Amino acid sequence: MGPAEIEALFTRGDGQYLFARWGRPVVPVVFGVDDASLAVFKGAFEAVVALAGHRMAETDPELGANLMVFCFRDWAELLEVKDLGRLVPELPALVARLEAAGANQYRIFRFDAAGTIKAAFVFLRMDAALAAMEAETLALAQAVQVILLWSDRAFDGTSPLARAGERVILRPEIGAVIRAGYDPVMPGVARDPSHALRLAARVG
Structure with missing residues (x-):
């Protein structure tokens, strides 16, 4: 996923970027x-x-x-x-x-x-x-x-899951974003959209 796609996953309906993990x-x-x-x-x-x-x-x-x-x-x-x-x-x-x-x-x-x-x-x-x-x-x-604290619109019209044969799995690109979000060098909370660039670098 590119930076713009990742940014959209954490940009809320009011336009605010907000990322948080446990x-x-x-x-x-x-x-x-x-x-x-x-x-x-x-x-x-x-x-x-x-x-x-x-x-x-x-x-x-x-x-x-x-x-x-x-x-x-x-x-x-x-x-x-x-x-x-x-x-x-x-x-x-x-x-x-x-x-x-x-x-x-x-x-x-x-x-x-x-x-x-x-x-x-x-x-x-x-x-x-x-x-x-x-x-x-x-x-x-x-x-x-x-x-993660995804955007309230992150999965509107789409699903974080996909079907692989008889099984339902997590979409690999969403799994990659989750792993990147929990990278120890990444902040637990972010409000600046530049955070999405850092996530994209780790996903890539």
């Missing part, structure tokens, strides 16, 4: 799935974190789990999750907005004082479209979309 080990937990799907999700997170050269852990000292995935049938179910409103401010207003939009997924990130990712919340309303997806595909797509 600043601590990732500790995922998944709610609302059976044991088989839970194993698939955890496997996907492990694979993408390993690709990045980052780390996972058994527990986060501040939050316990810092990557929470909720799978459910109706947005209103989120209002019944104990203490979720404490973790996600203005949860009722958010639920109302997502219901009105007919959304089937939403991600929220939390950041530490340095600006790196310290927590992420993934909400998946299992409508017909998501329910029809293979668990491996759904899990891999979510893992990719939380490993």
